[in-house]
Amino acid sequence: xxxxxxxxxxxxxxxxxxxxxxxxxxxxxxxxxxxxxxxxxxxxxxxxxxxxxxxxxxxxxxxxxxxxxxxxxxxxxxxxxxxxxxxxxxxxxxxxxxxxxxxxxxxxxx
Amino acid sequence: xxxxxxxxxxxxxxxxxxxxxxxxxxxxxxxxxxxxxxxxxxxxxxxxxxxxxxxxxxxxxxxxxxxxxxxxxxxxxxxxxxxxxxxxxxxxxxxxxxxxxxxxxxxxxxxxxxxx
Numbered sequence: 001x002x003x004x005x006x007x008x009x010x011x012x013x014x015x016x017x018x019x020x021x022x023x024x025x026x027x028x029x030x031x032x033x034x035x036x037x038x039x040x041x042x043x044x045x046x047x048x049x050x051x052x053x054x055x056x057x058x059x060x061x062x063x064x065x066x067x068x069x070x071x072x073x074x075x076x077x078x079x080x081x082x083x084x085x086x087x088x089x090x091x092x093x094x095x096x097x098x099x100x101x102x103x104x105x106x107x108x109x110x
Numbered sequence: 111x112x113x114x115x116x117x118x119x120x121x122x123x124x125x126x127x128x129x130x131x132x133x134x135x136x137x138x139x140x141x142x143x144x145x146x147x148x149x150x151x152x153x154x155x156x157x158x159x160x161x162x163x164x165x166x167x168x169x170x171x172x173x174x175x176x177x178x179x180x181x182x183x184x185x186x187x188x189x190x191x192x193x194x195x196x197x198x199x200x201x202x203x204x205x206x207x208x209x210x211x212x213x214x215x216x217x218x219x220x221x222x223x224x225x226x
Contacts (some may be wrong), residue, residue: 031212042116042201042216043155050211051223058213095211099145101155 001026006091006102013081013109021076021105023091031094032074033058034066035089037104043090049074081109112137114204116217123192124225131187131220133202139163143205144178144185149219150198158200161185192224 007022025032030051035043035058045058047066055066063085065077074093076083086109091102113136123129131195135144157168161178173190190194199221204222205214 033212033214035216043203043216045213045215048211050209054209054211056209056211056213059215078150088153092214094205096212097160098157099212099214100157103154 002089003027003094004100004102008009008088008105011105011107015082015109019077019078019081021089021091021107023076023102024072025074025100026064026072027093027095028071029093029095029097029100030071030076031099032068032071033094033099034064034074035074035092035094036060036085036092037090038087042100046076046089078107082108083086083109085109099104100104112204112206112213112215114202114215114217115194116202116220118220119218120221120223122223122225123195126191128188128190129192129222129224131189131200131202131222133217135202135204136182137204137206138182139206141207145203145205145214146185146187147201147203147216148175148198149201155201158187179194189222192222194224194226197222197224214219 004025033048034046049055049068089105092099115134117201145163148156177186199219203216
């Protein structure tokens with residue numbers, strides 16, 4: 001099992017550009033989530049999902065879209081990148097017990 | 111609304127000292143789950159423990175122990191005989207299940223420095 005994989009590992013964007021952060025899990029978990037971690041801070045929940053076709057907003061959803069068309073994949077879309085979105089992004093999946101986290105994507109918006 | 115407070119921003123101890131990391135949570139749900147995660151300097155998140163709201167038994171795992179008290183809404187984490195390898199940021203988290211899924215809120219974290 002690869003667990004939770006995230007691509008890319010690093011990304012630099014210019015203000016106004018859009019992009020999609022990819023997240024995939026091979027554990028057949030129902031629950032998936034996206035978090036951002038800013039320097040010296042905890043993880044803040046962006047969006048989460050209980051299964052294909054069902055998503056909900058977390059603490060900081062503005063500027064981000066998600067969709068869940070399959071159990072395995074949960075991509076996060078930045079519609080128009082802003083410097084305030086510079087952060088490390090973590091994807092996680094869970095069966096309801098432990099959350100398994102991906103290695104993170106470090107995003108810089110110039 | 112969910113909230114997790116880790117009042118200790120940074121703690122510095124000398125190796126072999128015991129250290130307790132505090133976590134206080136707020137929730138309106140009667141069913142919820144509490145977690146502790148470790149984030150070493152390398153950046154990955156390492157799961158340490160999960161507790162559900164109906165299980166107030168304290169747990170010990172090697173040098174780690176957890177004290178869950180619903181009466182004070184606290185879920186504290188103690189490291190006994192700390193080691194340099196324990197240096198990391200430790201996060202407490204609270205999960206509730208709603209129609210959207212597993213909604214987990216993290217505390218701001220406590221950075222632990224263990225000096226040799």
